[in-house]
Structure formats: structure tokens, C-alpha cells
Amino acid sequence: MSTTVDIGTKNKKGQVYTDPNDLFFKTPRTSFFLTGSEIIKEAIKRSSCGMSVAYPITPQSEAASLIGELFAEGYVDIYSRGASEFDVMSICAGGSFGGSRCFTTTAGPGTLRAMENFPMWAGSRLPIQVCITCRGINSPLSIQPDTLELYYMLETGCLVWHAETAQDLFDFIMKGFIVAEQPDVHLPIAVACDGFFVTHTKDVVMMTPDDMCLPRYDPYRSPVPCMDMECPPVRMMRDPFVMKNNYISYATHASWQQEVRAAIERSRKHTEALLDGLIEVENGDAEVLIVSSGTAVSQGREAVTLMRDEGFDVGLVKIKTLRPFPSRELQAATRNAKRIFVPEFNVASWLAREIKAVVQDNQRVVAGPHVGGGMTMPPEIIMERILRTLKSDKEALAHV
């Protein structure tokens, strides 16, 4: 996959630039017991990150602070603080236009404050990575995990991956750079995790050695002209041809929007190889399936066990990538299911809507259970929702 020339050489910290496939799949890993915030630091330490920009907002502040330590230690070339999340994302754009591998973190209200930049990144084909540590976005203030902000991310043109655990987070951050920077993709990527449930939770993670790192980003593999003195970004952003209100202008924008979405789809082949598919299926032949992403998958796993103890056969589908959305995979995985439950940590049940839009016979999809405002979702309430629905299905049949 990698064509950069520095494989096998060492960086200034003595880390060996390693082919991503070797680093991800052949290098022996060691077990650590760390918080998600620490894992973000460890992933960035191994990612040959050129630039990171920080702005405090719970629950990502620890991660941003720890990346500052990496800068102090020499693992990150440039580190600065923005004046706001909008500023942070704008600085990242500048860094990426300038050819740097950029990483930042944000959460909840910060994500929304930064929002204008995400479609700008995508349209400009900047493979920046933002780690979104989900939290509530509404007033009254909440710092607790709530995934509503991811709904806003879905049509920004960014790749959006949703980590279930700290292990996912470690792998997704490093693999995310590689997929996002492919010439036929070359898009920003949002690697999301649920705040506190992942960022502040200590969990077991298998990590690659810290004396090995990813090859550097090569901006000359970009599918659009990279920024230099002969091609400043202002030509792309403000060219009068693109700004005119006429058919050609509309067609230019429309075709570029389609191209960005096509690039998201082209990321599939790279993502499938690195993440072992866009979804994970356990006991897929079961008539009842729990389908979700993020922490809701973990709660779903516990619910599967509880249901098994009660004598019910329940399967589980974990969605790893929200963009590209695994439509084909979900159609196949849910083919035999009579009921599909979608537990979610948000009030809108947006993931259930996404699933309903792609599976056949979508009356099978139950949008729930869902919790909002950062509330915990005990597996017992998933079980209760399943049992209640199955009972009602049985009663409906009895009346036929």
C-alpha cells in the first residue's frame, strides 16, 4: 500500500518508518491497560504526525494535552492552540494545504462550532484527521456521552468511523490516516468514539511497538494540485469561474460534491482490507439482531449474553464505518433477521434511520432503545426492549 520512500529509515526520535501492513498485521503487539485519552496519544506517537492543534473541551482535553507532551518530546513537529474550534480546524486546513499530516480532537459543542470547516476540508481534499469524542451538544450543558453530533457529520464529505473501544480507537486513528491519504480517496476523516465511555475508561489495548511508526504523509500523492507558490489555495477556493451564478458553476459544484462522495465509496477497498470489513457480525443467523456502532455495540454484546442466558438466540452486527455506510453489508447481514434492534446514545435514533434506508422490509427495524443526554444504557434495557417487542409480535400473530 505504501509507496513512500522512507520505509526502513529512522526519524529523529529513532522510530523506524514501517510499511503500514507490516506495522498493523505483522508486528507483535503488547498488552497495556490505559484510558482512551492515553490511547489517542499512543496512536499519534506512532503516526508520524506533522501537526496538531488543540483547544480545550471535555472530554477531549486530556488527549489534546497529552499530544502537547508528544510535541515537547519531539514526536509531533508542530503543535499550537487555536482560539476556538473553528480556528483549530482552519489552522489544520492551512497545515494540510501546506503538506503536513494534521490531527486534532474535538467534542460536542466544539464539533458544531467547527462545522463549517469539515465540508471545506472535504471539498479541498485535505486528509486531516479529527478525533471526535462524542458528548452532548445541547443546552442545558452536558459533558456526558451522546452521539447526536455524529448525525451532523454524515454529509460533510468526511470519512466517519466510529470506534467501539480503546482498541478500535488505537487502530482506527492509525489506519484512518492511511485510508484518508490514498490518492483515490484523499479526504478528511473523523474517527469518533464516545466520550468518557472510551476516553476516560481504562481498558486493555494491544499496541504496536513505539519504536516503529507509519511512513510520513506524501502531499504529492494528492489528486488535486498541492499548495505551492504557483498554485495557492485561493485559486481553488475563490476562482471567479466557480463562483459565478450560472449553469457551469452549478455543474462544477454538483460534480465535485458527487466526486467527494464517490471518493468516500472508493475508500471501501482500503478500509475493508485494514479494518477487516466495514461491519463485524456475530451469530448472524439469529432471527433477532442488534445492530449499532460505538459503545452501543458493547452494551449490545452484554445484552446478547443476557438474552442467551434467558434462552433466546440473538446476534450482533457492529458498524465500524458510518461513511462509507455499509449498505450492501447490512443488507446481506440482516437478510434472515425477523427483528433488527438499533440501540443508540442519542435522542434522534439517526442510525436506525440510516439502516431503515438501506435494508429491505424495513418495518423489521426497531429504533431503540435509545438514551439521551449522556445517560448510561444498561444491557438490561436492551433486553427489555427486545422481549417487549417479541411479545407484542407474538400477540399480533395470535390476532391474525
Added chain:
Amino acid sequence: MSGLGGQGVVTSAHVLAMAAAKENKWSISNPFFGAEKRMAPAEAYARIGIDRIYDRGELVYPDAIIVFHPQVITMQKSYTAPFYSGLKENGLLIINSDVPLLSSEDEESLRKLNASTFYVPATKIAIDIAGTELSTNMALIGSVAGITNCVSLQSLDLALQDRFGKKYVASGGTATLDEAIKKKFAKKEQLLAKNLATVTHAYERAGAWANDNKYELMVAAA
């Protein structure tokens, strides 16, 4: 684990879970708090078992509840009401106090659950042994381990070395507190030794209580 901001509740859950991981048990720990300020309610949860644990977030049905500060009970500074809501049958309650704090209504509810209550003057033990009330959480970690045997003293020692033996950032507040407690001791080794002594004292005291009361919380061995 239910207490107030600044008492090391989050640290306690992390240390307990780390100790479990040291002896190859599955464990997971996470905190739950609002604004990071002293005296505000703070909770943290440690799940320990022999099978992979996926469940995270608030521990809704705990086997044991540890109360770090009397105000959790007397001023309802907890995230559930009553503070023992969800405690399983035959569960365990450890309360940092040298005087009884439960109302007769609480005692009746806990009796119906067949729950056991262990009062331990954790802050007093911390001051007597470590010389600072900041080690209160160490006495409570020792208590829960002494009664349940969910982790060994040796594993707790290793976890404490991990937690305090190197630089650690959990949050701005935690970093400040870490610096504060390190200043209490001339050397990091002294901090570790005093903390472990506090843990050990509470471990033995709680173990003796469990023995005397024939209390046994079933926690499977790895």
C-alpha cells in the same frame, strides 16, 4: 465508588481495575462526574471479572458500593437516590465514617437486600498512617480488596507503582492533585510506601471484619 471531587474516587476505580489487570483478570473502569470541582459529586466504577467485560458507563447494579464522604449520604451527593439504589442482593456497603450514618429507612431497605455494611474511618486511617487525608482513597481501596479479595495486595502495590510512579494525566484537576500529593512527600518512593501502608492497614482490618462477620462476596478467581 461514590464521593466528592478531589477525594480520588476516579483514581481509586482506575487503581482497582489496574490491579485486577495485573493478575490477568478482565477489568474496566470509568468515571462519571459533572463539573470538575472539589466537593461536587463524583462517581467511578470498576468492573472486574474472569470473562471479557464490555459493559461500561454507570454501574447500575453494583455488587459493592463504597462511600468516600459522609455527604454522599447526608446531603444526597450521589447520582442515584437513595445512594444505594441498584445494589444487588447480598451486596456490600463500605462507608468512610466512624459514626453510623444510615437512617432507619435506609437500614430497613438494606436489610431486605441482605446487604452488609462496613464502616471504616478511612480519612482517620489516612491521616494516622500516611499523614494526609489525601490518602483516604487508599484506605477504601484496601477495604474493598480486604473484604472481597477481588484483587491481591501485591497487585494493588503494582497498580500504585504504575499510577504514581510515572507521569500521568487524567485531567487538569487530577494533574494538580497529583502534584499536591507529591509535594506532601519528600520522595516518590515515600509516597508509594505510605500509600501502600494505608492500603495494607485497611486491607487487614476489613479482612478481619469479613472473617468475624462471615461475610463473603463471591468474586471468581482468574
